[in-house]
Amino acid sequence: QVQLQQSGAELTKPGSSVKISCKASGYTFTSYDISWIKQRPGQALEWIGAINPGSGGTGYNEKFKGKATLTVDKSSSTAFMQLSSLTPEDTAVYYCARLLRVYLPFDYWGQGVMVTVSS
Amino acid sequence: DTVLTQSPALAVSPGERVSISCRASEGVNSYMHWYQQKPGQQPKLLIYKASNLASGVPARFSGSGSGTDFTLTIDPVEADDTATYFCQQSWNDPDTFGAGTKLELK
Helix, strand or coil: CCEEEECCCEEECCCCCEEEEEEEECCCHHHCEEEEEEECCCCCCEEEEEECCCCCCEEECHHHECCEEEEEEHHHCEEEEEECCCCHHHCEEEEEEEECCCCCCCCEECCCEEEEECC | CCCEECCCEEEECCCCCEEEEEEECCCCCCCEEEEEECCCCCCEEEEECCCEECCCCCCCEEEEEECCEEEEEECCCCHHHCEEEEEEECCCCCCEECCCEEEEEC
16 A cells, blocks of 8 residues: 655754655655645645656745755655754644646645754 | 635534535636545545545545635535545645635534
């Protein structure tokens, strides 16, 4: 069965960076894009960006350019998101999610990673 | 960005029919999708492209609409449907989500 297994919770300090992972299984990793989505309590979900694991091509929400960097390791079927120059506003749950191609929905989601930015 | 507006909360009794609305600030064709999220869990896809039932989702869930106005209907509502429901559009860049409608059972 399709699974997206994300790494564990992170507690980080303002100004630092964090890299979280999303390991895919149960399907051909290079056949689906991986998107990353931010969820803060009481706020709408925000699409951060997407990566095509086959080509490595990426697309970002303008709001998150310079904040998020998406990469993949095809050998381990794992997608990564690095968040830099962290501030308390980056405190959120971050999900990875799979989509077949542009315009289509996110049909499977990871369990989410809580990133807390606090001094 | 395309803003999606949802009513914040609804309360219904089991067995009733409920409609959850989502209005887009600009047209999204039929590229509106619906998700269910229970506390502490990831979102789950219910409906894609306005009216298509996702795999494994009970037929109690249905979707309708096009352009700017969309509706998710649950009929009949069951106790397990207590959750927050989000709409998402994928027609305009970037993809955006509604803030969610929290469904409570009386």
